[in-house]
Amino acid sequence: MISEEELLYALALQKTAKVGDIIAKRLIKYCGSAKAVLHEKKAQLLKIDGIGTNILADLKNTSNLKAAESELKFIQKENIHAHYFLDETYPARLQHCVDSPIVLFQKGNANLNASKMISIVGTRKATNYGKEFCEELIASLSPLQPTIVSGFAYGIDIVAQRAAIQNNIPTIGCLAHGLNQIYPKAHARYMKSVEKNGAFVTDFWSSSNPDRENFLKRNRLIAGMSQATIVIESAEKGGSLVTAHIANSYNRDVFAVPGRVGDSQSIGCNNLIKQQRAHILTSPADIVYLLGWELEAETHLPVQKQLFVDLTPEETIIHSYLQEKGQSLLDSIALECQFPIHQITPILLQLEMKGAVKPLPGKLFEAV
Structure with a gap:
C-alpha cells in the first residue's frame, strides 16, 4: 500500500503538465519511486528516453507539489480511495494498459477487480x-x-x-x-x-x-x-x-x-x-x-417443473438430446442437433435460465 508521502509525490508527478502517464511510469521505474523522481538530479533525468529540457523544467516546478498537498487534503477529507498503479488495490486489468493513470480515484466500495x-x-x-x-x-x-x-x-x-x-x-x-x-x-x-x-x-x-x-x-x-x-x-x-x-x-x-x-x-x-x-x-x-463465463450453482434460478412444458421446439430438441446423450460439448450439441453455433448459444442460455440445462466446466452441458 502506498504511503501518504509517496502518494503526495505521485500526485505532484500526475500534476506535472508535460508528463503523461506513460512517461510518469517510465520515470518511476528508472528512479524507483515518485519521490525519487522529483529529487533526482537533472543530468540523470535527461538520460531517460523521452525526457527533454521542457519536461525537466516542469518536473522541477515546485508549484506541482503545493497543488498535490491541497489535493491530498481533499482526498482525505472526502474519504476517497487513491489507487497507486503499483498497489494491489489498483485494477489489475488497467495495469496492463500502457496509458493507464498512475493514480486512480474511487468513491464507493465496488470491487475494481471483480471476476466478471x-x-x-x-x-x-x-x-x-x-x-x-x-x-x-x-x-x-x-x-x-x-x-x-x-x-x-x-x-x-x-x-x-x-x-x-x-x-x-x-x-x-x-x-x-x-x-x-x-x-x-x-x-x-x-x-x-x-x-x-x-x-x-x-x-x-x-x-x-x-x-x-x-x-x-x-x-x-x-x-x-x-x-x-x-x-x-x-x-x-x-x-x-x-x-x-x-x-x-x-x-x-x-x-x-x-x-x-x-x-x-x-x-x-x-x-x-x-x-x-x-x-x-x-x-x-x-x-x-x-467470455467463458459459467453460472455457479448458487446463482441458478429455482427449477420449476412446470417450465419444462413451456419449452420452444428448438429448446425441446436440445433438451431431449442432452437427456439421451448426457454431458455434451457445445460443438457436439450444435452438430448433432443441426443448429449453427450462433443460434445454439442463446437457446442453451434460455434453457439454463428455465432450469432445464446446467453448464459444466470445459463448455460441457447436461440436462437437469
Whole structure:
C-alpha cells in the first residue's frame, strides 16, 4: 500500500503538465519511486528516453507539489480511495494498459477487480430499441452478477447503470471530472445508488471540470477496466466508437449490437461488425460463451417443473438430446442437433435460465 508521502509525490508527478502517464511510469521505474523522481538530479533525468529540457523544467516546478498537498487534503477529507498503479488495490486489468493513470480515484466500495466486468456504452440519443435491448441484456445477465462499467452519460450509459441498480448488481461510473461534482447534473439523483452498490472512478482532480477533451481521455478507463466493451447503438462517429477502438488496442473483446441498414444510430455498430472490430451481439449467450463465463450453482434460478412444458421446439430438441446423450460439448450439441453455433448459444442460455440445462466446466452441458 502506498504511503501518504509517496502518494503526495505521485500526485505532484500526475500534476506535472508535460508528463503523461506513460512517461510518469517510465520515470518511476528508472528512479524507483515518485519521490525519487522529483529529487533526482537533472543530468540523470535527461538520460531517460523521452525526457527533454521542457519536461525537466516542469518536473522541477515546485508549484506541482503545493497543488498535490491541497489535493491530498481533499482526498482525505472526502474519504476517497487513491489507487497507486503499483498497489494491489489498483485494477489489475488497467495495469496492463500502457496509458493507464498512475493514480486512480474511487468513491464507493465496488470491487475494481471483480471476476466478471463488462463496459456498456452507446449513443446519447438512444432509441427505444437500444434502451430495451440494454435493459433486457443486463436483466438476463444478472444471475451472474457482473459489474457494469459505463460513463454515467446521457443515453445508453445511464440506461445501463440504472438497469444495474434495478437488478442489484454493481455498477461503476467513469467520470471525466473530479469527484467533487457530477455531470450531467440531471443524473445527480442516481449518485447515492451507484455509490451504495458500486463506485465512481476518475483520474481527474477536484480542480478539473467536465471539459470536452476529458471525455475522450476518460474513455480509456471504460475500455481498460473491463473484460469486454459492448456498444449498443452508435452513429457513424461518436465517443462510444472511440472507446471500442481503445478496447481493440488493449486486445480486449468488443461486442456490437447490429441494427437495420440505414438507421442513423446503428451505423457505428454495423461498421464495427463489418470491419471485424467487434463480435456481433444478439443475445446474452454471446457474452457468456465468448467470455467463458459459467453460472455457479448458487446463482441458478429455482427449477420449476412446470417450465419444462413451456419449452420452444428448438429448446425441446436440445433438451431431449442432452437427456439421451448426457454431458455434451457445445460443438457436439450444435452438430448433432443441426443448429449453427450462433443460434445454439442463446437457446442453451434460455434453457439454463428455465432450469432445464446446467453448464459444466470445459463448455460441457447436461440436462437437469
